[in-house]
Amino acid sequence: MLIKKPADLRHSDITPRSVYLNRRRFLAGLPVALVAGREALSPSGRARAAGGRFPNLVKSPFSTTEKPNSFNDVTHYNNFYEFGTGKEQPAKLAQKFKPGPEWKVSVEGAVARARKFTVEELIALAPMEERIYRHRCVEAWSIVVPWVGYSLSVLLKQAQPTAKAQYVAFESYYNSSMMLSSGEAGIEFPYVEGLRLDEAMHPLAMLSFGMYGDSLPPQDGAPVRLTVPWKYGFKSLKSLVKIKLVEKQPPTTWNLSNAREYGFYSNVNPQVDHPRWSQASERRLGEFLKRPTLMFNGYGNQVASLYNGMDLKKSY
Amino acid sequence: MLRRRWIKAVVFPLCLTPISWVLWRAFYGDGLTANPVEFVTHFTGDWTIRFIVITLAVSPLRKLLALPDLIRFRRMLGLFAFFYGTLHCLTYFWLDKFFSLPEIAKDVVRRPFITAGFTAFALMLPLALTSTAGWIRRLGGTRWRTLHRLIYLTAIAAVVHYYWLVKSDIRLPAFYGALVAVLLGWRAVAWLRKRRSRQPSALSTQPSIPQRGAGGADELSAEN
Numbered sequence: 001m002l003i004k005k006p007a008d009l010r011h012s013d014i015t016p017r018s019v020y021l022n023r024r025r026f027l028a029g030l031p032v033a034l035v036a037g038r039e040a041l042s043p044s045g046r047a048r049a050a051g052g053r054f055p056n057l058v059k060s061p062f063s064t065t066e067k068p069n070s071f072n073d074v075t076h077y078n079n080f081y082e083f084g085t086g087k088e089q090p091a092k093l094a095q096k097f098k099p100g101p102e103w104k105v106s107v108e109g110a111v112a113r114a115r116k117f118t119v120e121e122l123i124a125l126a127p128m129e130e131r132i133y134r135h136r137c138v139e140a141w142s143i144v145v146p147w148v149g150y151s152l153s154v155l156l157k158q159a160q161p162t163a164k165a166q167y168v169a170f171e172s173y174y175n176s177s178m179m180l181s182s183g184e185a186g187i188e189f190p191y192v193e194g195l196r197l198d199e200a201m202h203p204l205a206m207l208s209f210g211m212y213g214d215s216l217p218p219q220d221g222a223p224v225r226l227t228v229p230w231k232y233g234f235k236s237l238k239s240l241v242k243i244k245l246v247e248k249q250p251p252t253t254w255n256l257s258n259a260r261e262y263g264f265y266s267n268v269n270p271q272v273d274h275p276r277w278s279q280a281s282e283r284r285l286g287e288f289l290k291r292p293t294l295m296f297n298g299y300g301n302q303v304a305s306l307y308n309g310m311d312l313k314k315s316y
Numbered sequence: 317m318l319r320r321r322w323i324k325a326v327v328f329p330l331c332l333t334p335i336s337w338v339l340w341r342a343f344y345g346d347g348l349t350a351n352p353v354e355f356v357t358h359f360t361g362d363w364t365i366r367f368i369v370i371t372l373a374v375s376p377l378r379k380l381l382a383l384p385d386l387i388r389f390r391r392m393l394g395l396f397a398f399f400y401g402t403l404h405c406l407t408y409f410w411l412d413k414f415f416s417l418p419e420i421a422k423d424v425v426r427r428p429f430i431t432a433g434f435t436a437f438a439l440m441l442p443l444a445l446t447s448t449a450g451w452i453r454r455l456g457g458t459r460w461r462t463l464h465r466l467i468y469l470t471a472i473a474a475v476v477h478y479y480w481l482v483k484s485d486i487r488l489p490a491f492y493g494a495l496v497a498v499l500l501g502w503r504a505v506a507w508l509r510k511r512r513s514r515q516p517s518a519l520s521t522q523p524s525i526p527q528r529g530a531g532g533a534d535e536l537s538a539e540n
Contacts, residue, residue: 069350077350085485088349139483141351186484257484276427276481285350289414 052214063132069143082179090219097218109244112160126150138232148210153201168200169250171242193237194250230299232266263316268297318385331396353411360404367397372499398444429480436473
């Protein structure tokens with residue numbers, strides 16, 4: 001029997017310690033001190049959990065043992081193009097975005113039980129878990145985030161997909177009065193994403209309502225978002241308003257913008273480079289040296305079977 | 317006022333304010349964001365293209381504003397473009413590639429935006445090296461000026477580099493592209509006008525040969 005366990009491959013498993021120490025000791029010196037020094041000064045994000053919105057979280061076996069990034073890093077380095085295309089802009093421009101109790105997520109399409117949920121109703125659907133996931137951006141940086149939520153499959157099962165349901169289409173909130181226009185951002189809004197139904201039903205695919213034990217900050221996709229840890233970050237759509245079960249592969253925003261560079265699947269894959277940069281390694285925020293990128297972002301043991309028989313170079 | 321000696325002593329530190337601001341922010345301020353390497357790369361890249369544009373603007377502004385003395389700053393501004401360009405390259409060589417030559421070579425060959433950026437920087441090298449009065453004398457004004465027209469290619473390559481590296485928001489590369497287009501277009505128009513006005517009297521000998529070794533780059537009349 002195959003016992004599946006998370007593959008937490010470390011730097012030290014790949015490069016002998018003595019080799020990288022010798023070669024890089026000189027180069028690493030100053031900036032490491034700079035980065036580490038700043039990290040020590042920033043308040044630990046994990047300490048926030050005690051007073052947060054979700055105090056009693058179920059620990060998840062899916063969590064990595066890697067150290068989460070600081071709350072400050074995760075909230076001040078965002079790709080949320082609706083609120084600016086610079087990394088620091090969403091932290092400022094999303095502050096006027098205050099999703100209230102009237103927020104609804106519509107579950108529709110090829111389902112037996114289509115309906116709209118308030119966020120409170122969604123939160124009540126299943127026990128809240130804390131899952132510490134690696135998050136790998138297509139831009140070759142990565143973070144580790146303690147998300148709060150549960151498997152997306154909980155909601156999908158509740159809606160009872162019909163035989164026609166092959167894919168799941170997701171849509172983000174869009175409001176032109178407080179967000180960039182498509183022309184400014186260079187991508188179409190509202191932001192849309194999609195998964196194959198079996199991908200969406202995979203227990204690792206998550207509906208997230210919070211992080212660091214508290215509600216999601218607006219720039220991180222409040223009030224509810226997707227978290228799909230084995231795919232590049234842009235697949236984890238933010239500020240979700242619609243889930244539609246469909247028969248055909250739905251359009252996805254970055255693929256519409258540039259199909260050659262961003263495929264529908266967008267699984268983290270160190271062997272398939274972005275046409276403009278290598279995906280073989282990544283910079284974990286807070287670290288100086290780059291680390292090798294892992295197949296399926298290190299979740300291969302759990303998800304690789306979803307793609308049996310597929311050419312991942314073609315289905316990128 | 318532009319002729320005063322002290323004015324250069326003011327412009328020089330002014331050109332150093334961006335790098336000073338980054339150092340201050342790193343050690344005393346808010347830090348350099350969650351991804352300092354990316355921040356420094358973008359920051360030095362931004363200032364490289366800004367200084368390229370500022371340098372290219374000197375000649376048109378001299379004519380348009382009737383301020384010939386602006387020429388005194390052209391070399392300094394060009395060298396600052398080279399300075400920020402060098403820092404920009406260094407962040408890439410060091411913090412992105414850790415001086416791995418095979419990795420760098422692979423990037424330069426395979427990634428068009430790196431090829432463009434590398435070209436832009438490589439073309440600045442001979443200009444920085446021959447920026448002294450001694451080299452103007454050695455090369456002669458005409459040849460020196462022809463060589464230094466490489467800055468046009470640097471500017472174009474820099475814009476292409478920027479345009480090819482952004483993911484979807486092309487507003488900034490488009491902005492710099494427009495500036496470079498205007499600055500190079502102005503030169504093209506000036507050149508065509510001059511050619512046309514010269515043609516009717518093509519047979520008459522024109523004293524168009526510049527004086528050799530008349531002075532440093534500062535004095536070299538800037539028709540380019």
